[in-house]
Amino acid sequence: MAILVTGGAGFIGSNIADRLISCGYETVIIDNLSTGKVKNINKKAIFYRRDICENLEDIFEKHKFEAVYHLAAQIDVRKSVSDPILDAQINIIGGINLLNAIVKYRSGKLIYSSTGGAIYGEPKYLPADEKHPVNPMAPYGTSKYCLEKYIEYFSKLYNLKYTILRYANVYGNRQDPMGEAGVIAIFMGKITQGKTPVIFGNGQQTRDFVFVKDVVEANLLSLNRGEGEIYNIGTGKETSVNEIYACLKELINPNEKAEYRPERPGEVFRIALDCSKAKRELQWEAATSLQDGIKETLKTY
Numbered sequence: 616m617a618i619l620v621t622g623g624a625g626f627i628g629s630n631i632a633d634r635l636i637s638c639g640y641e642t643v644i645i646d647n648l649s650t651g652k653v654k655n656i657n658k659k660a661i662f663y664r665r666d667i668c669e670n671l672e673d674i675f676e677k678h679k680f681e682a683v684y685h686l687a688a689q690i691d692v693r694k695s696v697s698d699p700i701l702d703a704q705i706n707i708i709g710g711i712n713l714l715n716a717i718v719k720y721r722s723g724k725l726i727y728s729s730t731g732g733a734i735y736g737e738p739k740y741l742p743a744d745e746k747h748p749v750n751p752m753a754p755y756g757t758s759k760y761c762l763e764k765y766i767e768y769f770s771k772l773y774n775l776k777y778t779i780l781r782y783a784n785v786y787g788n789r790q791d792p793m794g795e796a797g798v799i800a801i802f803m804g805k806i807t808q809g810k811t812p813v814i815f816g817n818g819q820q821t822r823d824f825v826f827v828k829d830v831v832e833a834n835l836l837s838l839n840r841g842e843g844e845i846y847n848i849g850t851g852k853e854t855s856v857n858e859i860y861a862c863l864k865e866l867i868n869p870n871e872k873a874e875y876r877p878e879r880p881g882e883v884f885r886i887a888l889d890c891s892k893a894k895r896e897l898q899w900e901a902a903t904s905l906q907d908g909i910k911e912t913l914k915t916y
Contacts, residue, residue, distance in 0.1 A: 617641040617678045619722070621667055621713065622687035623660065624651025626790045626797075627728065627782075627827060631684055633657050634831045643678055645671065646687065655789055667709035671716045680722040682838055685713060688759070692733060695755035696881045706758035707765075714769050724776040726837045727766055730759045731781035731847045731888045732822065742823070742851045744889035745781070753881030763845070770843065778841040780833055783849025783888045787827030787908060788915045799824065799909065802860060806867045807916050816878030818857035823849040823887040826908035829901045836897045849888035850901045862909060 618635055622628040623644030628651070635642045636659045644656060647666040656662050663674055667687045688706050689695065695702035717725055735743045736750030751757045769775040790797045792804025805812040825848060833848045864871045894900045903911075 616681045617643060619643045619645065619674075619678070619680045619683045621645045621683070621685050622651060623684075624648060624653065624655045624662075625686060626655075626787075627785055627830060628684070628686040629655035629657070629789055630787070630827050630831050631686070631834050632660055634835060636660060638835070641678075643674070643680070645674065650690075650791065652789075667713050668704060669712075671713065672719070675716045675720040675722060679720070680717075682723045682726065683713070683717055684726045684728070684834060685710065686728045688728070689755070692753045692755045692881050693879060695753050695758065699754040702754045702758050706755070707761050710762040711765055714765060714775070718769060718773040718775055724778070724838065724842070725766065726834055727762065727777060727779045728834075729763055729779050729781045729845075730756055731849060732784050732886055733883070734760050734781060735883075735886065737883050738886060741853065741885065742849075742887040742889035743847070745845050745847055745892055752883060755881075776842055778837040778843075779845040780830075780837065780848050781845060781888070782830060783823035783825045783847070783886070785825055785827055785830050787912050790827070790912075792916075798822070798856060799859060799863070799912065802863050803867070803913065803916055806863055806871050809868075812860060812871070812873045814856055814860060814873050814875050816856075816875075818860065818873075818875065819855050820878075820882070821853035821855050821885045821887065823852060824854055824859070824905055824908070825849045825901050826903035826911075829903050832902075833893065833897060833899045836899050840897050844892075844896065846893040846897060846899075847888035847890045848893060848899075849890050850905075851887055851890055852905075853885060853887045854905060862906070866909070866913060
């Protein structure tokens with residue numbers, strides 16, 4: 616069984632690819648390496664340095680995929696605010712390009728990595744479930760939701776099989792500490808290098824932090840479950856940025872002091888995801904506590 620992972624050199628995608636390979640699947644990775652890294656690519660994977668906006672038909676024709684994991688994306692909320700055209704080109708146009716190849720070559724099921732942290736906007740209730748109104752505050756959440764609707768359209772028109780996973784704030788091994796997304800990785804990188812972490816706003820904003828190994832498990836379960844459904848993938852728990860910083864400070868450098876700067880536009884203040892549907896239908900729930908996940912992640916720094 617051949618499986619494609621777009622964005623397979625990135626943080627979450629490479630962890631999924633590793634797990635697929637360990638399960639015995641022939642795994643093909645497409646990544647343009649704009650943010651992904653060669654060192655993340657499993658040596659047993661077949662790798663194509665390609666952009667999802669390019670013609671991909673030769674790859675699909677060669678490998679006859681039975682499933683596709685789509686993770687390649689522009690993931691930075693701030694970048695989407697400053698350059699919404701780029702965000703749409705990658706997340707919407709690139710995604711449609713991939714969908715066209717999937718249906719043309721009958722490539723089996725699509726598992727799409729969407730966002731739960733940015734799609735609901737400022738929540739009307741917490742934790743937010745999948746029925747919560749969609750009201751993204753930035754182009755990033757809008758573009759990810761837009762592709763969800765295209766997937767539903769392709770399903771109705773071409774009988775495309777799919778499962779959509781809306782992630783909370785994923786953290787763990789291989790998340791880029793020099794990137795613009797992932798506060799845990801950024802704080803870890805700063806503190807371990809003796810640099811001052813920056814907290815935007817008052818630090819009381821909350822996120823739902825879910826460990827990457829738990830996210831990988833949800834993706835594996837989705838190969839054979841959850842067809843035609845959307846699932847939140849998180850913990851259902853709110854943790855503030857100040858709490859994250861205090862935890863990391865205690866573990867790494869108790870004398871560290873953060874710098875506070877004005878909050879940035881396009882980001883929600885509070886979010887946590889209700890994942891009871893995933894527990895009920897995928898038989899999945901987050902198994903890793905935040906403290907254990909942080910300690911395991913620190914081992915890689």
